[in-house]
Amino acid sequence: MKLKQFGITFLSVCIVAFSGMKAAEAASFSVIADGLNNPRGLTFGPDGSLYVTEAGTGGKGACVPSPSVANQSLCYGTTGAVTKIGNGTQERILTGLPSLALPDGTDTSGPQDIKFDATGKPYIAIGYGSNPTFRATLGNTDLGK
Structure with a gap:
């Protein structure tokens, strides 16, 4: 009896395997922005x-x-930005936003997200990735707002 069940299971697997199922294909991607x-x-x-x-x-x-x-230290600059991508073009539409990073430009805090309200007004969340007690060291910035 067990041999019969094995035979049916094996036959079912073979039918599924060879019944025209397509092999998974790799997805293709296009670069829409760089830099x-x-x-x-x-x-x-x-x-x-x-x-x-x-x-x-x-x-x-x-x-x-x-x-x-x-x-290591995170150092302040105004290198944060917002880029707009549409109709085949890429353009930085807002520059000079606050940014904190290691000297090599990594471990960065700055503009984290953008959302639009119902009227189309944009809001940008700007991160501050350090101990809040050191914030005054940077002066009057918009980090963490």
Whole structure:
């Protein structure tokens, strides 16, 4: 009896395997934007364009201790941005936003996301990836707002 069940199971597997099932195909991708500095959030705007927040690469301004890399500092700059992608074009539409990063431009905080309200007004969340007690060291910035 067990041999009969095995035979039926084996035959079923063979039929499924050879019944014209397509092998999985690799997906194809197209690059729609490049040259972004630490891209973060993506949102489609009311105009149908894709908006990308870029956390930037920090800068040569005041520095605070990095919470994630021992004995390193995150330094302030205004390299954060928002890029608009639509109709086959890519354009930075907002620049000069606050950014914190290690000297090599990694471990970045800055513009994290963008959303639009019902009237089409954009709102940008700007991160601050360090101990809040050091915020005053950076001066009056929009980090963490």
